[in-house]
Amino acid sequence: MSDHTTQEFPPDPAFTEQAVGQAELFAQADADPEGFWADQARRYVTWSKDFTEVLDWSNAPFARWFADGELNVAHNCVDRHVEAGHGERVAIHFEGAEGDTQTITYAELQRRVCQAANALTELGVATGDRVAIYLPMIPEAIVSMLACARLGAPHSVVFGGFSADAIRSRVADAEARVVITADGQHRKGKVAPLKAAVDQAVSGEDSPVEHVLVVRRTGGDVDWSDKDVWWHDLVDRQSDRHEAQPMPAEHPLYILYTSGTTGKPKGILHTSGGYLTQAAYTNAVVHDVHPESDVYWCTADIGWVTGHSYLVYGPLANGATQVVYEGTPDHPHQGRWWEIIQKYGVTILYTAPTAIRTCMKWGAEIPAKYDLSSLRVLGSVGEPINPEAWLWYRKNIGGDRCPIVDTWWQTETGAIMISPLPGVTSLEPGSAQRPIPGISAEILDDAGEPFTEAEKVGYLVLTKPWPSMLRGLWGDPERYKDTYWSRFGDKYYFAGDGAKYDDKGNIWLLGRVDDVMNVSGHRLSTAEIESALVSHPSVAEAAVVGAADDTTGQAVCAFVILREGAEQSDSTVEELRSHVAKEISPIAKPKSVMIVSELPKTRSGKIMRRLLKDVAEGREIGDATTLTDASVMDFIKQGMSQR
Ligand code: ATP
Ligand code: MG
Numbered sequence: 197m198s199d200h201t202t203q204e205f206p207p208d209p210a211f212t213e214q215a216v217g218q219a220e221l222f223a224q225a226d227a228d229p230e231g232f233w234a235d236q237a238r239r240y241v242t243w244s245k246d247f248t249e250v251l252d253w254s255n256a257p258f259a260r261w262f263a264d265g266e267l268n269v270a271h272n273c274v275d276r277h278v279e280a281g282h283g284e285r286v287a288i289h290f291e292g293a294e295g296d297t298q299t300i301t302y303a304e305l306q307r308r309v310c311q312a313a314n315a316l317t318e319l320g321v322a323t324g325d326r327v328a329i330y331l332p333m334i335p336e337a338i339v340s341m342l343a344c345a346r347l348g349a350p351h352s353v354v355f356g357g358f359s360a361d362a363i364r365s366r367v368a369d370a371e372a373r374v375v376i377t378a379d380g381q382h383r384k385g386k387v388a389p390l391k392a393a394v395d396q397a398v399s400g401e402d403s404p405v406e407h408v409l410v411v412r413r414t415g416g417d418v419d420w421s422d423k424d425v426w427w428h429d430l431v432d433r434q435s436d437r438h439e440a441q442p443m444p445a446e447h448p449l450y451i452l453y454t455s456g457t458t459g460k461p462k463g464i465l466h467t468s469g470g471y472l473t474q475a476a477y478t479n480a481v482v483h484d485v486h487p488e489s490d491v492y493w494c495t496a497d498i499g500w501v502t503g504h505s506y507l508v509y510g511p512l513a514n515g516a517t518q519v520v521y522e523g524t525p526d527h528p529h530q531g532r533w534w535e536i537i538q539k540y541g542v543t544i545l546y547t548a549p550t551a552i553r554t555c556m557k558w559g560a561e562i563p564a565k566y567d568l569s570s571l572r573v574l575g576s577v578g579e580p581i582n583p584e585a586w587l588w589y590r591k592n593i594g595g596d597r598c599p600i601v602d603t604w605w606q607t608e609t610g611a612i613m614i615s616p617l618p619g620v621t622s623l624e625p626g627s628a629q630r631p632i633p634g635i636s637a638e639i640l641d642d643a644g645e646p647f648t649e650a651e652k653v654g655y656l657v658l659t660k661p662w663p664s665m666l667r668g669l670w671g672d673p674e675r676y677k678d679t680y681w682s683r684f685g686d687k688y689y690f691a692g693d694g695a696k697y698d699d700k701g702n703i704w705l706l707g708r709v710d711d712v713m714n715v716s717g718h719r720l721s722t723a724e725i726e727s728a729l730v731s732h733p734s735v736a737e738a739a740v741v742g743a744a745d746d747t748t749g750q751a752v753c754a755f756v757i758l759r760e761g762a763e764q765s766d767s768t769v770e771e772l773r774s775h776v777a778k779e780i781s782p783i784a785k786p787k788s789v790m791i792v793s794e795l796p797k798t799r800s801g802k803i804m805r806r807l808l809k810d811v812a813e814g815r816e817i818g819d820a821t822t823l824t825d826a827s828v829m830d831f832i833k834q835g836m837s838q839r
Contacts, residue, residue: 205625207599207618211618217482221481229660233251237265240476242271244271257677260445262663263446266445268345269443269468271440272472273508284301286299286300286301287300287301288520290334291536293383293524309438310434312342314438315427316349318434322349325349326352326372327372328352328366328370328405329341329353329498330363330377330394331356331411333498333521336411338498341353348441350448351451352453353499356497356499358821359393360392360394363375364396372405374406374407378410382523384523410424410426443468444468445469446468448466449467449468449471451670454607454608455500456822457804457805458708458710459806460819462679464669465666466504466664466667470662473664474662475505476509479510480514481633482575484572485511485544487517489543490543491517491544492543493518494506496548497799500800510611531565533555537568537570542570543571545571545593549579552581552588552593553582553736554737556585556736557737557758557760563592563593571595572598573601573618577603577605580602582626583626583727586602599618602629604628604705610665615629627703628704635658635660636659636660637658639657639695640654640655648697649697650697653719653721654694654696655683655690655695656693656695658688659689665689692709694723713742715750715783720742725740726740732775737756737795739755739756740754742809748787752787753788754788755789757792757795769789772786773789795828796825796828
């Protein structure tokens with residue numbers, strides 16, 4: 197691929213001096229990986245009982261980390277900060293969708309979590325029982341997760357907005373005894389129902405659900421059954437004292453389903469000690485969190501793994517102060533996020549490429565109206581961030597001074613795996629760069645051999661177990677082995693993503709292996725063609741799929757969203773096709789370019805290429821249960837049929 201970004205951004209020495217993550221970590225981790233993780237476990241986590249063994253890999257690929265240690269995850273995220281004298285520190289600046297706000301200190305969070313834990317106990321929830329959580333982004337969501345963790349009752353968070361079917365299947369899979377929900381949720385100035393979907397999902401004799409705990413958020417009308425109990429009736433009258441019991445390190449913490457970008461979502465199981473260790477360590481060294489001075493903001497929804505690791509467990513374990521925002525970026529206006537950063541003096545922002553590209557589409561003049569000078573670190577997660585979007589983010593949000601950490605990881609990995617360390621790494625736009633200290637990755641060829649040649653496309657694998665790795669798929673050990681540990685034998689964790697090195701040895705993520713196209717015998721990556729399209733001044737977002745083609749095997753089909761003000765015409769389409777040919781090669785030139793106003797995305801903001809491929813190949817569209825807005829596909833299908 198032609199390189200339109202040879203730019204490099206070396207760390208600012210002033211940043212390095214104060215950085216949490218220092219270069220020595222790499223050498224320490226290389227010299228003694230297990231000793232390194234033991235150090236992090238003792239640095240970032242308080243153990244009720246110290247561990248004697250670090251890793252037990254004797255039953256590979258089922259890992260056990262710090263197995264004879266004991267801890268309580270909620271105690272680590274809340275109580276210990278109060279005990280250390282930080283009770284008055286703000287844990288959560290809550291910014292509600294309707295402009296309502298709450299300031300929740302660690303002491304207040306402790307009281308709320310204790311009350312919720314007592315309430316769940318009254319409902320019969322005991323250690324090991326599963327609880328489903330289907331809530332908007334309100335403090336009760338975080339309180340509920342921590343109350344479950346406190347009791348050792350694994351939670352299964354389901355995105356608010358998924359259908360009754362999605363809730364029903366997740367509740368059934370986990371055999372949840374309790375569901376926590378709300379009467380409704382605020383969406384762009386309107387009230388959307390929430391409980392109705394739960395009512396449907398828990399109806400019938402065969403539902404394992406005994407109780408539904410309902411937060412009053414919108415005050416809208418709801419149907420009521422004898423399973424239902426109001427949060428304010430039950431939780432508010434509980435004692436705000438609760439003794440947290442230590443749990444074994446391998447006690448299950450939660451089940452969470454993957455985004456469903458490549459197929460039916462998988463129920464990923466995470467446990468306590470190793471997970472918390474890596475979530476807290478990465479949040480500290482990658483986001484450079486200084487709990488006493490930073491105001492951190494992760495924009496992810498708690499229904500996504502990023503919300504679990506970097507909104508709940510990581511930052512709270514570190515005792516950080518953070519912003520939690522319930523609303524959308526464009527309500528009541530497109531400057532809403534930047535207004536929030538200005539209001540709270542946010543210093544660290546962690547968001548997704550889709551959000552950056554949307555802001556690019558709206559135009560740089562919107563963030564320019566706000567004071568963003570408090571920011572000092574920016575992060576990205578969820579998809580490859582195209583160099584163009586990276587540079588836009590750095591310039592228009594980061595004031596040309598903030599390091600950007602492009603963090604590669606998965607629901608399965610539990611925490612960040614490949615990312616620059618701010619203050620250490622010289623940044624390269626568009627590349628997630630290197631495994632962080634403690635993590636080992638390789639790129640394999642078709643024969644399963646590791647290689648280091650630049651620009652050759654291969655398969656990303658992880659070569660050593662890591663503390664926050666999934667412990668399996670809930671109730672399906674065989675599928676766990678098949679999906680992750682069989683493609684290249686049981687030595688390699690197969691991530692499912694294509695990757696390459698550049699000539700500096702940086703890793704570039706190239707999209708899903710399933711999405712790599714074969715055009716006239718040439719392998720092309722979706723991510724590279726999309727980046728080429730986004731590098732054109734008219735384009736805000738692009739999705740590329742390979743559709744079956746009689747002559748070339750596969751043909752490149754592109755779907756693009758134009759930037760504000762760009763002309764929607766045949767000549768634009770021609771220009772974009774030639775632009776790709778010039779940027780990459782004539783082989784990559786899209787056979788078709790369709791201009792659309794929206795792309796199908798998961799609730800976590802990832803483009804669902806498989807649905808576009810279904811349309812491009814004229815099939816019924818597949819599992820769309822995790823799609824944000826089903827009408828997007830109707831528009832795209834209509835557009836296709838008119839061509
Ligand atoms: P499913 O596994 O159900 O298809 P999913 O893989 O989208 O869904 P997640 O676990 O939410 O579910 O996403 C992990 C994937 O997101 C990674 O495998 C990778 O493809 C992509 N990803 C995440 N962060 C990055 C990043 N910084 N750069 C490139 N890709 C990323
Ligand atoms: Mg995946």
